[in-house]
Amino acid sequence: NAGVTQTPKFQVLKTGQSMTLQCAQDMNHNSMYWYRQDPGMGLRLIYYSASEGTTDKGEVPNGYNVSRLNKREFSLRLESAAPSQTSVYFCASRDDTPYEQYFGPGTRLTVT
Amino acid sequence: KNEVEQSPQNLTAQEGEFITINCSYSVGISALHWLQQHPGGGIVSLFMLSSGKKKHGRLIATINIQEKHSSLHITASHPRDSAVYICAVLNSGGYQKVTFGTGTKLQVIP
Numbered sequence: 224n225a226g227v228t229q230t231p232k233f234q235v236l237k238t239g240q241s242m243t244l245q246c247a248q249d250m251n252h253n254s255m256y257w258y259r260q261d262p263g264m265g266l267r268l269i270y271y272s273a274s275e276g277t278t279d280k281g282e283v284p285n286g287y288n289v290s291r292l293n294k295r296e297f298s299l300r301l302e303s304a305a306p307s308q309t310s311v312y313f314c315a316s317r318d319d320t321p322y323e324q325y326f327g328p329g330t331r332l333t334v335t
Numbered sequence: 336k337n338e339v340e341q342s343p344q345n346l347t348a349q350e351g352e353f354i355t356i357n358c359s360y361s362v363g364i365s366a367l368h369w370l371q372q373h374p375g376g377g378i379v380s381l382f383m384l385s386s387g388k389k390k391h392g393r394l395i396a397t398i399n400i401q402e403k404h405s406s407l408h409i410t411a412s413h414p415r416d417s418a419v420y421i422c423a424v425l426n427s428g429g430y431q432k433v434t435f436g437t438g439t440k441l442q443v444i445p
Contacts, residue, residue, distance in 0.1 A: 266435040324380065326370075
């Protein structure tokens with residue numbers, strides 16, 4: 224089992240460019256999440272998907288869109304990148320019980 | 336005030352010392368999660384608990400629901416334990432809401 228995989232690991236964008244972060248899990252989990260991690264702050268939820276075909280906004284959704292392509296894959300899109308979106312992005316999936324989350328390796332994104 | 340507070344924020348210990356990291360929360364929870372983030376950035380689950388105590392190797396996690404407090408203990412600490420330890424709570428009011436602490440950075444010196 225690969226667990227949760229993310230691509231790319233690193234990315235540098237110019238302001239205004241777009242990109243999609245890919246995430247896949249092979250644990251048959253219903254729930255998947257996108258978080259961002261900034262220095263001095265806890266992980267913050269951008270979007271989540273409780274099941275295939277559903278997505279909902281988290282704490283900091285502005286500037287992002289998501290797609291739950293199927294049960295395995297959950298992508299995060301930046302339509303017009305801004306320097307404030309410089310961060311480390313983590314994808315996670317979760318058991319239905321006991322709600323344990325499993326994290327991908329992260330994507331370090333820099334927007335100049 | 337953050338819903339999840341960790342202390343200390345930074346901790347330096349000598350190899351072999353007993354270490355305690357604390358987590359206090361102010362919301363109703365259904366479970367609490369201890370995570371470890373290594374310098375390379377990857378996040379690994381250590382414990383998920385909703386009551387009592389769990390032990391895995393040199394790591395012990397406890398939770399007191401009435402006091403809204405959890406502790407993570409590391410016995411006989413080792414330099415490979417150097418990492419950021421993150422407490423996260425699964426809020427009882429919302430199925431998907433998880434609130435994370437800002438982490439405790441631990442450095443264990445040989």
